[in-house]
Amino acid sequence: MLSGIVKDWFLSTDFSKFCGPVVPLIRLEKAAYSNNEHFNAAAEIANYSDRQINGEVLWSAISSDKHFNLRGSLGRQSIAIGNASAGSFSIDLSKIDRACELQITVSIANTGYTNHWKIWVYPDKKPESFSNVIFTTSIDSALSYLQAGRKVLLNPDTANVKGIDGRFAPVFWSPVHFPDQPGSMGLLIDKKSNALADFPTDFYTDWQWWDLVTRSRSLILDKLGTPATPIVRVIDNFFRNRNLATLVEFKVGSGSLIICTMDLHSQLTERAAARQLRYSLLHYAAGNTFRPVQEISAGDLRRLLDN
Structure with missing residues (x-):
């Protein structure tokens, strides 16, 4: 039974997002941010399929409560076999006014190739005290x-x-x-x-x-x-x-x-x-x-x- 569960997990959509023939990747500095910072990421595509891929590389940043929803494009690209840079993007976090989790996603449009990561954003404020x-x-x-x-x-x-x-x-x-x-x-x-x-x-x-x-x-x-x-x-x-x-x-x-x-x-x-x-x-x-x-x-x- 356990082997079947493990097999199902390996074949699952979630697993294939980060372990498959084509995997979008990002390089990021850290996972926890203040809202007076920018989130900066360099995107890459690990293409170990049997062909070059042509498609638009998209990114998004969406909070778990959906109040923050930002999307962008890195343009249409020809992605050769191997590891290829797909460009970089930056997100101004100043509009986030309360602690939240953001899901960062990079994908290739009109394909099943997508991957995501979590970061956390916190208000930039001095340590507070409560009188009681x-x-x-x-x-x-x-x-x-x-x-x-x-x-x-x-x-x-x-x-x-x-x-x-x-x-x-x-x-x-x-x-x-x-x-x-x-x-x-x-x-x-x-x-x-x-x-x-x-x-x-x-x-x-x-x-x-x-x-x-x-x-x-x-x-x-x-x-x-x-x-x-x-x-x-x-x-x-x-x-x-x-x-x-x-x-x-x-x-x-x-x-x-x-x-x-x-x-x-x-x-x-x-x-x-x-x-x-x-x-x-x-x-x-x-x-x-x-x-x-x-x-x-x-x-x-x-x-x-x-x-």
Whole structure:
């Protein structure tokens, strides 16, 4: 049965878009952008069919909510066998006023040859504060405010977090033969959580998480007396199978806490995704839907975090 599923996937339309005799490609600088930037891409066509192709090369950029919809042409071209440049295009992102996912598509008109990629665009704005939410990197400060019944977003320095280093790439094939690697297998994300309402994401890892994951340390929730469910879970490898998290919320006494162990406080002017995730979490915590159910004591919180 599994072999049949794999065969169907290999023969699927989606798979043939990036693995076939003719594949449109683009070269791009990054996946996360601020809306004061331009998206620039160089298009290529990998033509390994048995003939030259003549056709118009088209591109489009469409947001997931369809509010942003831009299309263009790179002209009619004669595409020889091999890898050929198809020209370049640039997209002004300034009309995007809220965080969104864009699908970039390059295709050859009147053929089945098409390919697409995702990028993410975030408003260019300074880190915001909310009067009823405390943002802190200090566990001592967090506990003081929590004891007073306040709402807290705790974002400790990753160097001071007891846990495992973040790595975007999955575990290298054998944690037995290569025991020193972090060993994570990507993210499992509760995309329906209101905490991520202003940070477009699917339930799995994609490129908008790259910078956040590489600047993170994963908490080991198994140390807690009662099971805890994260908002962003780091999938451990089969050999250890720990309950790992980089984003989780708790009730602490009369206070409410979000812990994020991805860096949301360093170099934010250059890190659009980190800036936007920070905003999304603060906006959520400031609202009426922030009511954590999972509980943790001050002592357990210290043991969870402190090196």
